[in-house]
Amino acid sequence: MISLKHVSKSFDGGRTFAVNDVSYDVREGETLVLLGSSGCGKTTLLKLTNRLLESTSGTIEVDGQDIALQDSITLRRRIGYVFQGIGLFPHMTVEENVAMVPRLLGWPAKKRRERAHELLETVGLDPKTYAHRFPEELSGGQQQRVGVGRALAADPAYLLMDEPFGALDALTRDTLQQELLSLKERLNKTIVFVTHDIFEALALGDRIAVLHAGRLEQIGTREEILKKPATQFVRELFAKPARQLAAFGGML
C-alpha cells in the first residue's frame, strides 16, 4: 500500500504550492487514477512517490515504511515507472532497455535476457523481431510498450505511470489502454496512473482522485464521483464531456 499523509510540495520556498496538503491511500492491487488538468500537481505527486522529488512537508509510506528514511536508489528500483516522454535509452537495444533494472540489480546476463524476452511477449512485442532493434526503429506505440516492459522488468509491486499514452494517436492509445487492463488482471499490480483525459480515467481507474490547483478535490470510485461530486469543480469537470457525449450520441 502507498499512503500519503498531508503531503505538500513547494518549488519556491513556500510562496506557492504545487501540491497542497494531499492525503490518500493506494490500496493493494487497485489502479488509482490521478486526474486533473496540467499544472494541477498530479505529475509532482507521482515524482514525490519515488523520490524524484522530495516533499516539503507530510509523509509518504510505501508498505508502511516512510520513504524519506529509505535509500532513494533502492526505492526506485522497487517501483516501476513509465515516463511521459517514454525516455528509452536511444543507444541501447530494446532488449537492453527492458533489462536495465535487472542489470542495475546485478542479475546474471542469461537471466536478464530471458526476463527481457518474457516481458516483450507480455507487452505484445515479438522478441525475435524486436529484441535487437534500437528505439528509433520503433513506432511511438511500440516504444511505449517497451517503456512499460522496462518498468515491469524487476517485477515491482507498484507501477507509476505518468500520462504514458498521452503522445499517442487515439487508436493506439485505445489498444494500449485495453492491454493495460488485461495486463493488470494477469499481473496483479498496484498502479498509480496520471492522466488529464477523463475517458482514460473512467476506463482504467478502480478509483479516481481529482486534483485541482495542488489540492485533492475528491477521491472515489467512478460511480461515487459521477453521482456524488464533492465540489463544484468536480461537477463541472464531468458535466461538460457528458453533454458533449450526449450531443455526439444524438448525431448518431
Place this chain on the structure above:
Amino acid sequence: MAGDSWIAFLSERLPELWLRTGEHLMLTGISTGMAILLGIPLGICAARIWWLRGPLTGSVGILQTIPSLAMLAILLALLQKIGAIPAIIALTLYALLPIVRNTLTGLEGVSPPVLEAARGIGMTPRQRLWLVEFPLSMPVIVAGVRTAAVVSVGIATLSAFIGAGGLGQFINRGLALSNTNLILLGAIPAAVLALIVDGSIAASQWGLRRRRSRGSRFRAAIDRCLRPVALLLPVALIIAGCFAYFSTSTASSNPAWGPPADDGRTVRIGTKNFTEQLILGELMAQLIEARTDLRVERRFNLGGTMICHGAFKSGGIDLYAEYTGTALTAILKQSVIVDPGRAHETVAREYRQRFAAEWLRAFGFNNTYAITVRKPDATFRNLRTISDLIAISGTLRAGFTAEFSERPDGYPGLRRAYGLQFREVRDLDPALMYQAIANREVDVISAFATDGRIAAFDLQPLRDDRGFFPPYQAAPVIRTEVLQAHPELREVFELLAGRLDDATMRRLNFEVDVKKRRPGDVAHEFLESRGFLEREK
C-alpha cells in the same frame, strides 16, 4: 627542381623523414592522450559543478589564446628544460579547450526525458554517467578529440624550436637555410599526417557506434569484422609512430628524444636557428667526434638567442657558439664595449660568475649587424655610411629580424644613435630578409656581416660610422662543469680559434645559403682542408 632530383632528395632524406614523422606522431599522440585523460574529467566537473563551469572553460580558453611560441618560451623558462617535455605540456594545454568544451556540450545535450528515466528507474549518479550520459555524448566528445588532435599535429611543428624534434625540424631548418625543399619536406607530411590522424579518429568513432547494420547479411558480417579494426586505428597509428621512431633512431640520426646523455661521454651541442650557427655547430661537433672519444648530441635549430641561452643555462645543452655583443647587451643587459678584446674579457668574467660557464677563444670573425641596402641604390644615392641614411630614412622601408627590432643593440638603440626614422619597419624571418630586399619589398635590412647572401643578392653593407654596434665575436661557450670533466675540449677548440676570419665565414655561409649545400658537408670540407680531422697520435 626537376623530378628526378626531387626523388634523389627524398630518398636521401627518407630515413630522417621516418624518424621525424615518428617523433611527430608520438608528440601528438602523447599530448592528445594526456588532454583526453585530463580534459574529459574537467568537462564532467564543469557540467556537474555549476560554479566551476565559468572559471574552467574560461581558463582553458585563455590557454588557447597564448601564442604557441610564447607558450613554448614560457614553459622553457618555467621548467628550465628543452626538448619533448615542455613541448608535450604545451600541446596538451592547447588540446584541452576543444576536449573540455565538447565534453561539457555533449553532457548538456543529453535529452532531459532520457536523463529523468535514468534517474527514475534507480540509476546512481555514476551509473547515469557511464551507462547513459557518456555513451550519448560520445559523438560530441570524439569530435572535440578530433579537433584537438588535428590542432596538435599543426602546433607540434613549432616544438622543433625548443628541440623537441618532429616534422617542424625540417621546416625550421628549411627556414634557417632558406631551403624550400626542406620546408616542404616538413610541411607536406605534416598536412598529410593531420588528415590521417583525423581520419583514424573518425574511423574509430564509426567503430564505436552501435547501430544495427542494415542491408545484407554479408554486409553485416563485414561490418562486424571491420568495426574493431576501425576502433583501434588511432592506437595503431601511435604504435606505427613509435616503430618509425625506434627503427630509425640511431646516434647518427640525432633523434630529438635520445636517452638522456648522462653517461658522461656525450656532449650536447646547441645552435640558434640560422645558417652560420648551424655551420659553427657542425664544425664543433665534427671536431669533437674526430679528435676525442666523446659522443655528440646535436640539438640544433633552437628558436633564437633566448631559447638557446635558456637551454644552456638549464643544462639542456652543454655548449654553443655565442657572440660577444649579443651576450653583453641581450643577455647580460650591459652597455656596449667597443674594444673586441675587452668585450670578450667582460663576458667571460660575467659568465663564469653568473652561469658557471666558460667563454673559449673566439673563432676570429665579427658577425656584426650590417645595415644593408641594394648596391644599385647605394651607388645611385651615394650611400656609404649609416649616417648617409639619416636624410632619406623617412622614405625607406626597413625589414629587420624580430630579434633586431627588440634588442637594445638593435633598432631601438640604432634609432637613438643615428636619429633614424624609417617610413615602415617590418619584422622578417632572417631567411626571408635577403629575398625581401632583393625583391624590392623593403629597402634596408639588418643583415649579418658574415652572411654569404650579401654578395649573392648584390647588396651593400653601410659602415657604422658612429660606432654603434658592439663587436660580435663568435666563440664557443661551454658549461664549466663539462669543460672540467673533459679538459681535452679546450685543446680541440683551440684549433678553430682565430681561424675563421670574416671572409672565410662568409664563404662557408655562401656555400650553404646560396649553393644550398648541407651545413654538415660544408663544415666537413673545411675541417678536412685544414687537416683538422686527422687525429694526432
